[in-house]
Amino acid sequence: MLSLITFIPLAGGLLILLLPKTNHALMKIVALLAAAASFVLSLVLIAGYQVGGGMQFQELYQWIPAINVYYHLGVDGLSLPLLVLTTLLSLLSIVYSWRIDHRLKEYLFLFLLLETGMNGVFVALDFFLFYIFWEITLVPMYFLIAIWGGPRKEYAAIKFFLYTLVGSLAMLLAILLLYFNSDPRTFGMLELIRQQPLARSPLLAALAFWGFFLSFAIKVPMWPFHTWLPDAHVEAPTAGSVILAGILLKMGTYGFVRVSLPMLPEAFKQYAVPVAVLALLGIVYGALVAMAQTDLKKLVAYSSVNHMGYVMLGTAAAAAAVGDPTKAQAATTALNGAVFEMVAHGIITGALFLIVGVLYDYRAHTRGVDEFGGLGARLPVYTGITTMAMLASLGLPGLMGFVAEFLIFVGSFGVFPYLTAVAVTGVVFSAAMFLWTIQRIFLGPFNERWAHLPDMDGREKVALVPLAALMLIFGIYPRPLLDVINAAMAVLVGAVP
Numbered sequence: 001m002l003s004l005i006t007f008i009p010l011a012g013g014l015l016i017l018l019l020p021k022t023n024h025a026l027m028k029i030v031a032l033l034a035a036a037a038s039f040v041l042s043l044v045l046i047a048g049y050q051v052g053g054g055m056q057f058q059e060l061y062q063w064i065p066a067i068n069v070y071y072h073l074g075v076d077g078l079s080l081p082l083l084v085l086t087t088l089l090s091l092l093s094i095v096y097s098w099r100i101d102h103r104l105k106e107y108l109f110l111f112l113l114l115e116t117g118m119n120g121v122f123v124a125l126d127f128f129l130f131y132i133f134w135e136i137t138l139v140p141m142y143f144l145i146a147i148w149g150g151p152r153k154e155y156a157a158i159k160f161f162l163y164t165l166v167g168s169l170a171m172l173l174a175i176l177l178l179y180f181n182s183d184p185r186t187f188g189m190l191e192l193i194r195q196q197p198l199a200r201s202p203l204l205a206a207l208a209f210w211g212f213f214l215s216f217a218i219k220v221p222m223w224p225f226h227t228w229l230p231d232a233h234v235e236a237p238t239a240g241s242v243i244l245a246g247i248l249l250k251m252g253t254y255g256f257v258r259v260s261l262p263m264l265p266e267a268f269k270q271y272a273v274p275v276a277v278l279a280l281l282g283i284v285y286g287a288l289v290a291m292a293q294t295d296l297k298k299l300v301a302y303s304s305v306n307h308m309g310y311v312m313l314g315t316a317a318a319a320a321a322v323g324d325p326t327k328a329q330a331a332t333t334a335l336n337g338a339v340f341e342m343v344a345h346g347i348i349t350g351a352l353f354l355i356v357g358v359l360y361d362y363r364a365h366t367r368g369v370d371e372f373g374g375l376g377a378r379l380p381v382y383t384g385i386t387t388m389a390m391l392a393s394l395g396l397p398g399l400m401g402f403v404a405e406f407l408i409f410v411g412s413f414g415v416f417p418y419l420t421a422v423a424v425t426g427v428v429f430s431a432a433m434f435l436w437t438i439q440r441i442f443l444g445p446f447n448e449r450w451a452h453l454p455d456m457d458g459r460e461k462v463a464l465v466p467l468a469a470l471m472l473i474f475g476i477y478p479r480p481l482l483d484v485i486n487a488a489m490a491v492l493v494g495a496v497p
Contacts, residue, residue, distance in 0.1 A: 002057050002073040005041045005087065006119040009034050013112035016105055024104050028094075031108040035094045035115065039087040049080060052487035055125070055190065064128070068186050072125040077488025078257060078339060079122045081481060082250055085346045086122065088466070089246040090115040093239035096354055096463040099362070100148070100237075107148060110140035111239065118247050122254065127175045127187040134171070137248060138164050141240065149235040156228075156235035163228040167215035171255075174211030177204055178263065193262045193495070202267070209267035212260050213275070219252030220308045223282040233301035238357025241297065245304050246350035250342045253311045257335065261315065262492060265322045272320035276419050279316055282309030284422070287429030291436070296367040297360070299437065300352045303393060306426055307345045307401075313423055314338035314408040317415040318493065327415055328493050334411025335489040336482060341404035343481065344392075344474070348401055351389045351467040358382065358460050363453050369437055374446030379455045383442045385468050390434040392471040395427050399475035403482075 012034025016027050049056060058074040075083060093111070100107055113136065120133030138161065146157035179185055181197040181204065198205035218225045229249075233241050260268050268275075286306030293299040314334035321327035321334075359382075360367050376383040392399035395406075405427065412420040456464070474481055 001041060001045060002059055002075065002123045005038050005045070005083070006073070006116055006123060008038045008041070009090070009112040009115040009119070012037075013109040013116075016108050016112070019105070021105055024101060027104055027108055028098060031094050031112060032091075034112055035087070035091040038115065038119070039084075039091045042084045042087040045075065045080065046084065049075070049484070051077070051483050052491075054491065058125070063126075067128075068184065068188075069128040070126045070188060071129060072188060073123045073129075074125050075123055076491075077484040077486070078254070078492070080484060081339070081343045082247075082254060082346075083119060083122045085250075085343055086115065086118045086247050089242060089346060089350050090118075092350075092354070092463045092466065093242050095459060096242070096357065097237075097239045098459055103147060107144070110143050114140040114144070114243065118243075118251070121251050125189045127179070127189060127192075130189070131168075131172065131175065134251070135168060137251070138168070141236075141244070141248065144240045145232060145236045148237040148240070151235075152231065153235045156231040159228045160232040163218050163225070167218035170211040171215035174208040174215075177208040177211070189259070189263075196263070198264065199266065205264050205267040206270070209260060209264045209271065212255065212264070213271075216252040216255040216260065217278075219255070220249055220312060221252070221305065222278050222308070222312055223285050223305065224278075226282070226286075226305050229305065230298050230301045233304075233353075234295065234297050238353060238361055241301075241353040241357070242350045245300070245353055246346040249304060249308055250346060253308065253315065253338065253342055256312070256315045257339065257492070261319055261322075262495065265319070268319035269322040272316045273416075275319070276313055276316035276416055279309045279312035280419050280423050282306065283313065283426035284309075284429065287426045287433060291429060291433040294369050296369050296437070296441075297353070297356045298367075299369065299433070300349060300356060303352075303430065303433070304345070304349055306430055307341065307349070307393070309426070310405055310408050310423070311338045311341045311345075313412050313416070313419070314341070317412040317420075320415050321493075330411050330414030332411070332486070332489050332493045333407055334415065335493065336486050337404055337407025337409075337411055339485045339489065340407060340478070340482065341401075344400040344404040344471075347467050347470050348389055348392045351385070351464055351471070352393065354460075354464055354467075355382070355386045355389060358456060358464075364450060369440050372441040372447060372450065373444045374442070375450065375453070376442035378446065378450065379453060381456045381461070385456075385464050387438055387442070388468050388471060390438055392475065394431040394434045397475075398472075400471045400478070401475075403475060403478045 055074040061071045063071045117136030124130040290302035317334040318331040321331035392401045
């Protein structure tokens with residue numbers, strides 16, 4: 001099942017390469033069917049998933065016996081929500097990209113290849129496989145930005161590629177440190193968690209920790225490794241921005257929870273405070289810089305730096321609580337919030353980038369926040385969905401973002417009370433930023449320059465309404481998602497020495 005979910009998009013992409021270049025309709029249908037099949041199978045996965053059942057749907061085959069590499073896939077309460085989020089956002093992004101006609105064959109192939117890479121990262125349980133999928137995501141996103149991006153696309157694409165490549169090489173060195181110190185030598189992630197091969201080598205554990213840290217922190221991105229993000233977001237095509245914010249950033253936070261915390265718990269605990277301080281700087285810096293932006297896309301990009309800071313604060317709090325049974329509950333709560341925030345941010349910010357695209361790509365062709373005004377009365381559906389997404393992002397109770405931030409603050413406060421108190425101010429800045437943005441775009445006197453703008457069409461509603469519904473459903477009733485996450489996080493906290 002997991003192999004099908006992972007590789008069906010790639011199969012669809014290869015089929016598209018064989019189709020005539022002029023048959024755009026058939027290429028779009030194949031892309032849509034491939035993405036839809038992957039999404040439907042991920043829903044089937046949910047139906048068969050047992051909450052609290054540990055790693056499930058595992059596929060284990062020997063691949064390269066000489067170096068003990070296995071083709072090993074599986075999902076638990078950490079990876080399952082992110083896998084479903086990936087297949088959902090990929091499907092909606094293809095729906096949104098329906099009007100793309102420039103080099104369509106290459107665009108759809110790269111998009112489906114990217115989905116295979118992302119799916120693979122969340123299901124791989126062997127580092128060899130994990131690293132291959134991690135690298136696969138880099139290449140298609142580079143070309144999506146470089147070919148279909150904005151005026152500074154080459155600069156943004158190269159910057160994105162170089163940053164993440166440096167991180168990938170650091171991660172490779174950290175993986176090799178784990179591999180050569182394991183006995184028997186293995187790339188198996190579950191076996192490495194069991195062995196704790198660097199537990200008696202503090203120096204090597206620190207080197208491995210910072211290798212993984214550099215890779216994951218660039219991907220998150222944490223301050224000060226975030227500078228590639230605004231350029232990549234602004235220049236990427238709309239669907240590329242959705243995937244960047246919705247999924248690729250989560251690969252970094254997923255790595256911290258899947259790899260750094262269980263494999264190097266003592267090293268992570270030793271450096272948890274500096275990591276939390278960097279997260280705090282990201283929270284405050286991201287919100288303040290977002291508030292100063294007049295480009296709507298750049299505003300949403302910096303808000304991602306802010307929200308990813310919350311995820312890292314919760315993860316660092318869990319790391320700081322390693323070995324202290326009195327803080328196990330706080331650590332579990334903080335991790336629940338961090339993982340819930342990964343999913344919530346993917347849904348909310350994915351929607352926000354689609355919203356920016358609806359206005360910029362096919363209507364106003366400008367993202368200047370101050371150039372609008374009074375659109376609320378002229379575009380009621382667009383205004384309603386945008387307002388809901390922004391209120392969810394600022395953490396309004398009843399919407400998905402609130403649940404995530406509340407859990408992070410509750411859990412982190414039990415470990416880092418002073419840092420968490422400062423982090424809460426980020427919510428105030430975020431609220432001010434989004435409310436001011438809503439006021440400038442949708443309220444006040446109507447700018448007659450936009451009298452011709454139509455409201456959202458059917459295709460755009462298909463892409464955005466499901467995301468808006470999820471924000472509301474999981475904001476009011478988060479229990480189904482939280483039960484899945486909590487079972488996995490409780491096991492993770494209990495398994496960490």
